[in-house]
Amino acid sequence: MKTTQKPLGFEEARQIILEKINPLGPEKINLMETLGRVLAEDIIAGRNLPPWDNSAMDGFAVRARDLENAGGKNPVELKVIGDLPAGKQWKGKVAAGETVRIMTGAPIPAGADAVARVEITREINRGRIQALAPVQPGTDLRRAGEDVSAGDMVLKAGTKIRPAEIGLLAALNQASVSVYRKPRVSILATGDELSPVGKTVRKDRIISSNSYSLAAQVTEAGGIPQNLGIARDNREDIRSRLSRGLQADIAITSAGVSVGEYDFVKEVYRKLGVKIVFQRLSIRPGQPLVLGRKNKKMVFGLPGNPVSSMICFEEFIRPLIRKMSGDRNIHRPEILARAGESLEKSARHTIFLRCRLYRRKGEWWAETTGPQGSGILSSMVKADGIMIFPENQERIEKGDLARVQLLRDEMLGIVDY
Ligand code: AMP
Ligand code: MG
Numbered sequence: 001m002k003t004t005q006k007p008l009g010f011e012e013a014r015q016i017i018l019e020k021i022n023p024l025g026p027e028k029i030n031l032m033e034t035l036g037r038v039l040a041e042d043i044i045a046g047r048n049l050p051p052w053d054n055s056a057m058d059g060f061a062v063r064a065r066d067l068e069n070a071g072g073k074n075p076v077e078l079k080v081i082g083d084l085p086a087g088k089q090w091k092g093k094v095a096a097g098e099t100v101r102i103m104t105g106a107p108i109p110a111g112a113d114a115v116a117r118v119e120i121t122r123e124i125n126r127g128r129i130q131a132l133a134p135v136q137p138g139t140d141l142r143r144a145g146e147d148v149s150a151g152d153m154v155l156k157a158g159t160k161i162r163p164a165e166i167g168l169l170a171a172l173n174q175a176s177v178s179v180y181r182k183p184r185v186s187i188l189a190t191g192d193e194l195s196p197v198g199k200t201v202r203k204d205r206i207i208s209s210n211s212y213s214l215a216a217q218v219t220e221a222g223g224i225p226q227n228l229g230i231a232r233d234n235r236e237d238i239r240s241r242l243s244r245g246l247q248a249d250i251a252i253t254s255a256g257v258s259v260g261e262y263d264f265v266k267e268v269y270r271k272l273g274v275k276i277v278f279q280r281l282s283i284r285p286g287q288p289l290v291l292g293r294k295n296k297k298m299v300f301g302l303p304g305n306p307v308s309s310m311i312c313f314e315e316f317i318r319p320l321i322r323k324m325s326g327d328r329n330i331h332r333p334e335i336l337a338r339a340g341e342s343l344e345k346s347a348r349h350t351i352f353l354r355c356r357l358y359r360r361k362g363e364w365w366a367e368t369t370g371p372q373g374s375g376i377l378s379s380m381v382k383a384d385g386i387m388i389f390p391e392n393q394e395r396i397e398k399g400d401l402a403r404v405q406l407l408r409d410e411m412l413g414i415v416d417y
Contacts, residue, residue: 007280007287009391010315010350016277017291017298017316023326024181024249031169034161036222037179038326043155048145049171053108057140060099060121060129061090061112064137075122075130084109099129108141115140148172158328180326185218185317186245187211188228190238190256190265191304196230209377210254210302210309217313221321223250233262235271243272246297249324250317255304257288265301266290274299282391284349285374286312305374311352314386314405332405333412335385340367343389343396350391354383355404359416366404384411 008016026040055061062078070076078099084090090100090109099116100109108115117140120133148154154172155165161179169177187210195205197212208230215225228245231237233256245251256265257279269276274292279301281289285308290301300317302309314332322330337357345351355366369382385404389396396402406412 007282008278010281010283010388013278013281013283013289013291014316014319017320018323018330021320021323024183024324026178027181028176028178030176031166031174034166034169034177034179035163037161037182039155039157039159039161039165039177040180040326041178042153042157043169043172043174043177045148045150045152045154045172047172048150049148050142050144050146052144054142055102055104055106055108055115055140056142057115057117058103059101059115059117059119059140060131061094061102061109062099062114062116062131062135063094063096063112064114064135064139066096067114067116067131067134070131070134072132075132077124077128077130080127080129113137113141158326160327160329180324183223183249183321183324184226185223185250185252185321186226186228186248187214187218187252187254188231188238188241188245189254190231190233191254192233192262194230208254209306210304213306213310214252214254214302214313217310217318218321221318222325222327223321233264235264235268238264238268239271242268242299246272246274246294246299249297250320251297251299252313252317253299253301254309255302257290257301257303259288269299269301282349283315284351286315286352287349289316291316303374306377307354307380308374310380311386314407315352332386332407333409334403334405335364336401337364337366337385337387337404338399339387339396339402340365340398342398343368345389345394347392347394351389353387353389354379355385355387356382357384357404357406357411359414362416364404366402384408 067076080101081098082100084100084102084106086103086105089107094109094111114135114137116131116135122130189208189211193206194208195201218225226248228241231241253265256263269292274294277291277293279290288303289312292299302312319330354369356369358365366387369379385406388403
């Protein structure tokens with residue numbers, strides 16, 4: 001099919017893909033498995049944290065007014081009526097002149113209103129101590145509910161779960177939690193030249209590395225990859241495998257979308273009732289990217305070249321997976337970096353340049369990772385980020401600021417050298 005209309009731009013294509021996408025339905029999972037997932041329910045505290053007034057220190061539970069005049073030269077003597085380790089409750093009441101030896105976290109006994117930490121006491125014997133300084137009521141006490149009160153809304157649906165959230169949910173005795181489901185993403189490689197990884201490789205074959213890089217990208221984005229293997233360049237093989245792939249939340253096919261003699265992928269889409277939304281973008285690499293839709297399901301026909309495949313995934317499918325997972329931050333963090341070299345291109349395309357990043361005198365610098373051909377997988381391996389050289393711009397001079405998407409979040413932690 002000939003298309004004469006102007007190819008779609010980068011941002012417009014992204015918008016078409018991402019608009020109207022809602023998170024997938026919720027699933028209840030074990031708290032231990034929730035790291036990195038997104039809450040699909042509001043969490044209301046069913047209990048106080050801490051559950052009771054307790055000691056913040058190892059020391060002695062006291063009545064503050066008993067110690068009003070205590071000092072180094074004027075110690076106040078108290079009778080130790082018992083020991084209270086964490087996990088024990090004191091049955092009686094602390095009366096005037098009495099104290100209970102208390103460990104951090106143990107509930108404050110009735111009658112006591114402060115803790116005299118060990119450091120301001122002196123032991124005469126196991127049964128008697130001296131307090132050497134006064135304490136205010138409430139000193140070294142943790143109040144019931146001071147962290148969380150029963151009935152508080154502590155976490156909202158849409159919160160991304162980190163170790164701190166897991167700790168809080170655990171403290172609230174929430175053994176399972178409702179989170180948004182992970183999108184299942186099918187991956188079908190196509191091409192007569194392809195051989196699976198790990199088998200003896202004929203001389204005229206290349207290995208289907210895209211099956212692996214894409215599966216890893218799906219996992220990293222928070223999806224569940226489903227490998228549909230390699231379809232030969234014939235309509236029936238592609239059709240039967242892709243019809244299975246369409247049961248996933250997102251289907252990806254790799255290669256066979258150019259204008260070559262054996263590029264049947266788009267034809268098969270149509271046969272399977274997949275409507276083609278766009279099939280040419282003004283981007284490089286990734287120009288022949290195809291978006292198809294069947295009902296609400298999205299199908300991506302990625303170009304076969306390894307870098308094109310990875311970049312198209314990065315720019316279009318990764319944010320989609322994250323949005324479907326309920327994540328609010330769907331894009332890579334971006335920085336402005338100074339170009340380490342002058343760059344030139346036509347105004348017709350947005351170009352994604354793979355860059356190595358470094359810091360100098362408090363500023364980011366980005367340098368391309370050598371040859372940028374769409375088959376040069378090592379340009380991705382060396383990359384810390386992707387520089388966006390936008391449409392309608394023909395030059396970037398050395399030292400100009402440019403947008404760079406960070407492929408490694410930890411880069412934000414590097415310092416000048
Ligand atoms: P095509 O889009 O079918 O014209 O393929 C473009 C280029 O990508 C060719 O050089 C293919 O050999 C290469 N290619 C296609 N599929 C894969 C794959 N699964 N893994 C690695 N390279 C591939
Ligand atoms: Mg091919």
